[in-house]
Amino acid sequence: MPPRAVRAVDLRVGKRLLWVDGAAYPLQNITRVYTFTLTPRRKEATLRFLKRAALTLSVAFGLTIVAGLASIGNTSMAGGILMFTWMGALAALVFSAVELFSVLGAPPQYVLAMETSGPSIAMVTSGDPRQLDRLVEPIVRAIENPEAEFQVKVEQLVVNPKNYYFGDNVNMYGGSGNVGVGHS
Numbered sequence: 001m002p003p004r005a006v007r008a009v010d011l012r013v014g015k016r017l018l019w020v021d022g023a024a025y026p027l028q029n030i031t032r033v034y035t036f037t038l039t040p041r042r043k044e045a046t047l048r049f050l051k052r053a054a055l056t057l058s059v060a061f062g063l064t065i066v067a068g069l070a071s072i073g074n075t076s077m078a079g080g081i082l083m084f085t086w087m088g089a090l091a092a093l094v095f096s097a098v099e100l101f102s103v104l105g106a107p108p109q110y111v112l113a114m115e116t117s118g119p120s121i122a123m124v125t126s127g128d129p130r131q132l133d134r135l136v137e138p139i140v141r142a143i144e145n146p147e148a149e150f151q152v153k154v155e156q157l158v159v160n161p162k163n164y165y166f167g168d169n170v171n172m173y174g175g176s177g178n179v180g181v182g183h184s
Contacts, residue, residue, distance in 0.1 A: 011124055011135070012151035013142040018114060020122045025114060027143045032115040035132045037108050038123075045103035052096040060089035112154070114139065124154040 009021035018025040063085040071078035112132040114122045126132050135152065142148035 008153050008155055009124065010151060011154045012149075013139065014149040014151075016146055018122075018139065018142070020114075020124060023122060025116055025120065025122060027146075029116045029118070030114055030139070030143055031117050033113070033136050033139045033143075035110065035112050035129070035136060038111050039108045040103050040106040042104055045100050049096050049100040053093060056089050056092045056096070060085050112136070126154050 010019065012019045013027070016027050018027055018030060063081060067078040067081040067085065070081060109125050110129040110132060111123045111125045112135055124132070131152075131154070135154075138148070138150055142150070
C-alpha cells in the first residue's frame with residue numbers, strides 16, 4: 001500500500017466564513033455539503049496502461065525493423081538505434097507501470113465535500129468516517145445561522161484528481177422528460 005499523503009488541518013466556521021486550513025469559503029456561497037466515497041479509477045488506469053504499452057511496443061518494434069534495415073549499411077549505427085529504442089521503451093513501460101500501480105494501490109477515501117456556487121470545492125477526509133458525517137449538520141447550521149462558530153481537526157487528503165472517480169457528470173439540456181442518467 002503506498003503511503004497516504006495526508007496532513008491535519010483545521011476546519012472552522014466563524015464570522016460567516018468556512019475555513020479549510022488557509023482557504024476561506026463564504027458560507028453564503030456554499031451550495032452543497034455532503035459525504036461520499038472517492039474511489040480510484042482502476043479500470044481507466046488499466047486501460048491507459050495497456051494503450052501506452054501497445055503504443056510503446058509498436059514504436060519499439062517499428063524502430064527495430066528500421067535498425068535491421070540500417071544494419072545492412074552500417075552495423076554500429078543499427079546497434080545504437082536498437083540500444084536507444086529498447087532503453088527508451090523500457091523506461092516508458094516502467095513509468096507507465098509505476099503510474100498504474102499507484103492507482104491500483106490507492107485506497108478508496110471517505111470525504112466531506114463542500115461545493116460553492118462557483119467552480120470551487122473543498123474536500124477533507126478523516127480516519128473516522130462518522131466524524132465527517134457528523135460535520136455535515138454543523139456546517140449547514142452555520143450557513144443558516146450567522147453567529148455559529150466551531151472548530152475541529154480533520155485530515156486533508158492530497159490526491160491526483162485524474163486518478164479518482166468523482167461520480168457521474170450529468171449535463172442536462174432541455175427541461176422535460178428527464179428521468180435518469182443514461183450510461184453508455
